[in-house]
Amino acid sequence: MAEPILALEGVCKAYGALAVSDDLSMAVARGTIHALIGPNGAGKTTLVGQIAGQIAPDAGTVWFDGRDITRVPVHARSHLGLARTFQITSVLPGFTVLENVAVAAQAHAGHSFRFLRPVAGERALNDRAMQALETVGLTARAPMPAGALSHGEKRQLEIAIALATGPKLLLLDEPMAGTGREETERLVATLQALRGSVTILLVEHDMQAVFALADRISVLDYGRVIAEGTPDAIRGNPEVRAAYLGEEDAA
Amino acid sequence: MIRAVPSRSPIPLMLLIAFLAVPAIAGASDTSFLIVMATRVMIFAIAALSLDLILGYGAMVSFGHAVFIGIGAYAVGIGAAHEIYDGLITFPIAILAAGLFALITGAICLRTRGVYFIMITLAFGQMAYFTASSLSAYGGDDGLTMWGRSEFFGVAVLNDPTVFYVVVLGCLVACWGFARALVSSRFGRVIRGVRENRVRMQAVGYDPYRYQLVAYGIAGMMAGLSGALLANHAEFVSPAYMSWQRSGELIIMVVLGGMGSLHGAVLGAVAYLVTEEVLSHYTEHWRVIFGPMLILIVIYARGGLSRLLDRTGSGADG
Ligand SMILES: Nc1ncnc2c1ncn2[C@@H]1O[C@H](COP(=O)(O)OP(=O)(O)OP(=O)(O)O)[C@@H](O)[C@H]1O
Numbered sequence: 001m002a003e004p005i006l007a008l009e010g011v012c013k014a015y016g017a018l019a020v021s022d023d024l025s026m027a028v029a030r031g032t033i034h035a036l037i038g039p040n041g042a043g044k045t046t047l048v049g050q051i052a053g054q055i056a057p058d059a060g061t062v063w064f065d066g067r068d069i070t071r072v073p074v075h076a077r078s079h080l081g082l083a084r085t086f087q088i089t090s091v092l093p094g095f096t097v098l099e100n101v102a103v104a105a106q107a108h109a110g111h112s113f114r115f116l117r118p119v120a121g122e123r124a125l126n127d128r129a130m131q132a133l134e135t136v137g138l139t140a141r142a143p144m145p146a147g148a149l150s151h152g153e154k155r156q157l158e159i160a161i162a163l164a165t166g167p168k169l170l171l172l173d174e175p176m177a178g179t180g181r182e183e184t185e186r187l188v189a190t191l192q193a194l195r196g197s198v199t200i201l202l203v204e205h206d207m208q209a210v211f212a213l214a215d216r217i218s219v220l221d222y223g224r225v226i227a228e229g230t231p232d233a234i235r236g237n238p239e240v241r242a243a244y245l246g247e248e249d250a251a
Numbered sequence: 252m253i254r255a256v257p258s259r260s261p262i263p264l265m266l267l268i269a270f271l272a273v274p275a276i277a278g279a280s281d282t283s284f285l286i287v288m289a290t291r292v293m294i295f296a297i298a299a300l301s302l303d304l305i306l307g308y309g310a311m312v313s314f315g316h317a318v319f320i321g322i323g324a325y326a327v328g329i330g331a332a333h334e335i336y337d338g339l340i341t342f343p344i345a346i347l348a349a350g351l352f353a354l355i356t357g358a359i360c361l362r363t364r365g366v367y368f369i370m371i372t373l374a375f376g377q378m379a380y381f382t383a384s385s386l387s388a389y390g391g392d393d394g395l396t397m398w399g400r401s402e403f404f405g406v407a408v409l410n411d412p413t414v415f416y417v418v419v420l421g422c423l424v425a426c427w428g429f430a431r432a433l434v435s436s437r438f439g440r441v442i443r444g445v446r447e448n449r450v451r452m453q454a455v456g457y458d459p460y461r462y463q464l465v466a467y468g469i470a471g472m473m474a475g476l477s478g479a480l481l482a483n484h485a486e487f488v489s490p491a492y493m494s495w496q497r498s499g500e501l502i503i504m505v506v507l508g509g510m511g512s513l514h515g516a517v518l519g520a521v522a523y524l525v526t527e528e529v530l531s532h533y534t535e536h537w538r539v540i541f542g543p544m545l546i547l548i549v550i551y552a553r554g555g556l557s558r559l560l561d562r563t564g565s566g567a568d569g
């Protein structure tokens with residue numbers, strides 16, 4: 001098998017006595033959509049934070065694209081090709097939608113120690129931003145302040161911002177949470193379209209979306225990977241049903 | 252909410268017209284006091300403008316900004332004490348020394364945030380204040396009197412109040428223009444972005460520290476310029492220039508005028524110093540009156556005087 005784009009080796013993270021990542025190891029293959037599922041509080045967001053760099057693991061190694069990035073700061077990871085969205089929407093509310101995306105493109109297009117030229121007129125950045133907005137279907141909102149978007153639109157904006165950095169690996173933390181049925185379908189289509197051009201690690205509770213999209217699924221419970229495999233294998237796994245899917249089936 | 256890039260406001264033009272009118276009015280009524288006072292106001296406006304760059308646009312609440320004024324002033328004052336009156340030497344030194352001090356202290360201060368940042372900038376401010384007080388060779392606590400103003404190309408141009416006024420106005424306009432360009436540039440966008448959401452900016456690939464430090468250095472240089480002008484204006488330098496009260500006054504000017512608009516800081520400096528001048532005519536306890544006024548403005552005019560003016564202006568239009 002080819003070298004995975006992301007590999008976690010024995011990652012540990014504890015908050016007090018609570019082990020949120022418990023000697024966790026997993027790998028994400030290049031070009032795939034890899035879903036990470038698990039019940040509330042399983043440690044999914046904490047894991048995304050350790051991959052993107054906002055949270056430092058207590059022990060273990062994070063490998064990205066053949067490099068040990070465990071001690072690499074967040075901004076430098078972005079330049080290596082890592083991008084994430086946040087479960088709790090995190091945009092620049094006072095910026096326009098376009099500027100939110102353009103500022104992400106700017107970080108990856110030359111340096112930003114330019115002091116005099118008005119940035120709003122930089123065509124290359126705006127074009128790149130509009131392209132990302134088009135991918136998620138937000139072009140009509142470009143001139144609006146980001147703070148004025150609906151919840152679902154902000155979720156899409158998060159993805160556009162991440163895409164504008166030109167990532168190799170996109171970490172999506174519950175992109176569908178709180179969005180309507182229609183928006184979810186749109187998002188599934190968007191991610192389908194991205195398949196192959198960027199590797200995606202998808203944290204999601206919406207099982208329909210997960211089974212529609214994922215090439216592989218890892219199931220997290222109490223900070224451990226309790227199962228991993230193809231969607232069919234996961235669906236049939238009794239341990240997973242007990243820990244997680246059981247609740248859904250019963251409902 | 253502070254607008255990302257303020258829409259075009261008539262205030263900068265109104266301020267410019269007012270400043271241009273001062274020499275004419277002063278000339279007609281032969282009140283040199285007016286022109287001297289207005290010069291002082293514009294000098295502080297430059298310092299307030301520089302503070303707005305980091306406070307209003309970068310959310311860096313520096314409680315030691317007056318130190319940069321003090322360093323700029325001492326550069327000119329100490330130069331004068333050694334018979335160096337050439338402004339082409341002392342002004343660049345004033346600006347660079349203040350900028351260097353900003354970079355060195357900023358490198359430490361910017362490792363912290365929020366209240367800690369306020370406290371540590373205050374601490375550096377006090378350190379500089381006591382250092383200046385202990386410079387016995389340069390007057391120590393009592394300050395240092397200059398026996399003349401800076402010269403340019405061998406001419407003491409600043410001795411003429413009107414010429415001095417025009418020079419300061421030129422500096423103010425240049426600083427405003429530069430700051431205006433700065434906040435709309437790539438660099439300014441990063442600074443504004445970090446104010447909006449630091450975590451998000453890191454996630455898309457920026458190291459906020461580097462940008463904030465450079466902004467802090469630029470603001471320090473600008474305040475250093477205002478200090479060099481202030482020393483010439485008063486023909487006197489003293490540690491009081493860097494006191495924490497002075498730093499506090501600069502914050503008040505920026506908040507009073509409206510943070511994050513640049514012209515708001517200028518308006519705030521005008522309003523603060525003119526009010527001080529008028530009220531202190533009636534009572535030495537003028538702060539007792541000024542304090543509540545300030546609170547009312549902060550409560551009822553969010554965005555400060557500049558927002559208030561813009562609103563009444565557009566209200567009259569529509
Ligand atoms: N900074 C923190 N301090 C203390 N405990 C924390 C912290 N962050 C997370 N936790 C705890 O760690 C556990 C895992 O949290 P995490 O957010 O990673 O779960 P999750 O799998 O993303 O859950 P959800 O599906 O609800 O988003 C939870 O019990 C949470 O309360």
Ligand SMILES: [Mg+2]
Nearest residue numbers: 044045046087
């Ligand atoms: Mg989560």
